[in-house]
Amino acid sequence: MYLSDLIKKPVINPSGEKIGKLKDVIVSSETAYPIIKAIMVNTSGKTVKNIPCNYIGDIGKKIILKIPINDIEEYTILNNDIKLIHNVLDRQVVDIEDKKIRRVNDLKLSAKNGHYHVIGVDIGIHGILKRLSLTRIAKPLGIDSREDLISWKDIDALNSDYSNLKLKVPKQKLKKLHPADIADIVDQLGLNESITILNSLDDEAAADTLEEVSPERQVILLEGMESQRAAELLDEMSPDDAADLLADLPDDKAEELLDLMEPEESEDLRKLLEYPENTAGGVMTTEFAAVEEGLTAQQVLDSLREMAKNVETIYYVYVLSKNGDLVGVVSIREIILSDPDINISDFMQTDVIKVDVMEEQHEVAQKIAKYNLIALPVVEKDKIRGIITVDDAIDIVLPTAWKKRVPRMFGR
């Protein structure tokens, strides 16, 4: 059975008297395949009645009730109930399996263990023809008459009502996707829906997603959401991405967000923002692992455990002299392979490959490629200011827009 079969179906009392027409179908969103809880009926008396499902006797050409409508206790709609026609039919949903936005042409319902369940959404041509009562022309036109179903467990509904913007809609299924995939979906959606999705994720996941969204949209999203939340997301983002994003914002907005952020993070960002966008200083991150010289390999490993939480890559540990100059680098592999009691100064690379903060970014990318590095330190007068990791170097050579390569022009 399809939802489209039920639309405007007459509802009648056991006595055969017509009460009204079906307006909507209410399901509970709690189970994997939502159970139909009640039907909304537009009665002849111009009121709307919610009739619980267990009073429905037979669904055929008409919906026949088991007892007269006046004896029925109405169903109260709960917060996370879904109205299928109003909230789902004709709307866009996220197809989790294919990570795409789809439009719902119809819904497939099925009876099981005495309940009616929603089992999937139809996204195919057949669903459209059915809604248009044009199924007869499908065969002559050579249109495949099979349904194109996505199982309900593989979709996530998008609630895009402007007024409900601030509601945190639980998007359990979406959360299971990789942030880059969520970002792809966010890129395809309107502002409201995108913000609803970001708001349903925790700060860390939302920040990871935001990092992967195309730069133009990042700006729009950040401007569109509440400042406090925007500042929290910036806190969570890696400093280089956050700085790039802030640089694209209008000055007063950037300033407002910086003031709302954790002082520590915003201080780092302010420093980063001083470097021109296309220089090493502009693309570097300030989160790296560094130790003072004179420690043993074991001591370095111990302090790494402490640092690891806050740094982008721990593969290289940079060694600083007493007055803070960059004097050497060791890889984690070298530390592990060495005798724990040996001083790192004895086996560190003293000939550090590095770039100046003002070096042009493409030169940086080339250097990383040439020496096969995972990260490259950025210095200003021998003092280390940050590092550029290999994934940021890839972003320099292949900007986000290219990586995704979607030359969309007019529609969405």
Place this chain on the structure above:
Amino acid sequence: MDYSIFRRVFKSPAVISFIIFLSVMGPGIITANVDNDAGGITTYSLAGSQFGYDLLWTFIPMIIALAVIQEMGVRMGIVSGKGLADLIREKVGIKLTFLMMVALLLANFGNVLAEFSGIAVSAGIFNVPRFIALPLAAFFVWLLVVKGTYKSVEKIFLMASALYFSYIIAGFLAQPDWGLAAQSMIMPQISLDAAYITMVIGLVGTTIAPWMMFYIQSSVVEKGISLKNLKYSKMDAVLGAIVVNIVAFFIVIACAATIHPTGIQVNNVADVSMALAPLAGQYASILFAFGFLNASLFAASILPLSTAYYVCESLGFEAGVSKSFREAPVFHGLYLGLIIAAVIIILIPSVPLLSILYLSQVANGILLPFVLILMLLIINDKKIMGEHVNTKLFNVIAVATVIIVMGLSIGLLVTTFLR
């Protein structure tokens, strides 16, 4: 050297506003200018040639109506983040949407035909055979779409918009009677003559077209303009409405000043261009023809693709030029189909072009009120627009436009059947 003066200039609120406006500008101006397409220019030049300055008054109400309608589209796009076709589907369901899309497809196919016939006509003026010009134009359109991104294409379109100034220059070269023109704008001479009314319908129909509502909204969404910059986008929409009508005004003026007094019978833009040469000078004639080529190409690039997008997206088919034919067969089928069919039809000798173009205008006129009514339903829906629902004044102007356009369309149908 002291740069602080520059820095201060760039920090001044007025300059910042202007820079934001420049970054937001595009959708409104481009949409309005695409509207001055082959059909539009033909209608305007015929209006000037046949009725002189008499019809100039229509531009003032048309600017207001167009500005209001474009602004509504921009606002809906920015607030909802969705295209018009999407909103219609979500508001009224698939049946009405489907009917609307079929009608839009037919009307737009008529318009695409008009653009390609415009290319054929302007190629004729420059003595290029149409069997060379048309495939070349189709290739250009394809290239632009397949190789372009919104950003680069928008720049090309903005440049093409600037080329419409050729009409303003042509208008000046024709040395019109400015006093008489001003007088007819302020004190309209309205006639109930059938030919006069038909021409008014033609002017309104070509200036406010259904596809524009879909296009402007999608391009605002595509450009991703934030709610904060809504006011700049509104300015873009209003400016576009003014610019398009100024260009149209000069086309009418050029023909009114030169061709109308002589009583020469002109039937299309090639005639107009030819007639302009001895009267307003060769440059005016060349500028006129060049503007026509630009306009036809411009619209021929936008119409087929945007049509394919609306139809596919609102009905839930895969859409996008980056997708392969196998992934998005309906989209590619529609897009290529519109272009190829148009080129083939125009290449057929003795095809009744004028009737086709006329019919497409009728389709436009009949469709427009329905699109406007749906727009009004959506833009007054608090669930979609929040605090940005229409004001009373906007509703009044939009409703008045619906009624007038509907009245005119019915009038057109009646006069067509009575003839």
